Amino acid sequence: MRTYGQYCPIARGAEIFAERWTPLIIRNLHLGCDTFGGILEGAPGLSHTLLAQRLKQLERLGIVESVPKPQGRGHRYQLTDSGHDLFGVCETLGAWGARWLEIAPENLDPYLALWSMCNALRPERLPEQRVVIRFDFTGFRPHERYWLLLEHGETEICKTYPGLDEDLYITAEAEAFVKWHAGRLSWAEAVRDSRIRLDGPPWLIRAFPTWNARSMFAHIKPAYDRALPNRGGGPQRTAGTLNAG
Template identity: 40%
Template sequence: MHLYGQYCPVARAAEILADRWTVLIIRELLADVKHFNELERGLPHMSRTLLTERLRRLEQTGVLERRSASRGKPCEYRLTPAGRELQRLIDLLGEWGARWAFGPPRPSELDPIILLWWMRRRVAVDRFSRRRVIQFEFRGAPQRTYWLVVDPNDISVCLKHPRFDVDMIVTANIMTFYQVWLGRLTLLDATRKNLIHLDGAPADVRAFPTWFTWSPMAETVCAAQADRRTARIGQSRPPRPETKPLARRIAS
């Protein structure tokens, strides 16, 4: 932990939260991720050693608590009231990022496993009365084909064919699907423009948009894009010509 040597609430908060990866760990915990392996899957570019160190530090500073589990089950990490209060900070960071720092995705950010892991957490389980297997054909990804197996009691991301019948095949460029997931592009527009193709029973194709609650940041990103479009339109309009008062017009 870097100590700034300043008696200031901002400095004290930054000492806890400003280290690399810490805010993203908080983001995951606020999304109800409780176990170490689940945190690791959501943060695959972070080493296990660093994740362990960051979790220990957050526990020491009172942001989270580690709860022991019964034998054979992993321990749980739970945010304390102080940690849950950081939801406001994460929301504000997301809003600021959407408005000022969220351009097109960089190639290094287009990880299909992270995307499917996010999707796994946002499945609308109540929409499924039986197991459904969704196959994703992601052009531009390191591995082209992935599967999401949705069972009312469990949801799995698979890198190999799960050996169940496939109900839906989603074909898209990985960049396009990321932008749809995060609200930069609507699913309706993407399908109308043939950027995303859904192949399945007609009823499943119609229902697909309701199978997920989509990214919690999608609405914020969409609103930020609308604000930027409005600002550009306002800047592109020519200035209105100055009008003379009626008395001056008559006099001239």
């Protein structure tokens, strides 16, 4: 690991926190992803090899610990007290990003928004019976289709047809779905403009937006009125981009 060679706590903390993928690993562990595969699922682009390296490093530093699974082989990963404190840094960074950084086209990954949505569902509001929801995403990326399975308060995202009857069909522009989840677009706006369309039983259509499946930063109002200096004579633009979390 490269170091700044300074005693300053900011420098020493940044040597750990600013490693690529480390904040997302900490975030995923906080959200309850306690297996190797679960952590990977919420970090598209992270390789198996690099995740293994990062987890070993975080264990060595006392930020993450692994414990044997109660049943079967393998280990579960969890944050230590130090790791939970470090997630507080993730929260502060996320709040800053939600306030000051726009969501650019390259950040519009509907799968990640769907994965994040599943971690924000309120189990007490979910239907008691099994529900299968098909999502069709259009827009910036090629057409993407996923299935969300809800049963007994548990959720599962399938990238291939699960062989079960579909109860609700949701067709959404990737941009609209991501920005709704991130709190940049209200459900009423998205549905009114047909950017998100639902087809299925009326009770399920009414219930879906009440499951409170938005980002933990959706309540933060962006400060995009603070524009960069207009040096080129064209339209002013606001600063920065950040993946929705």
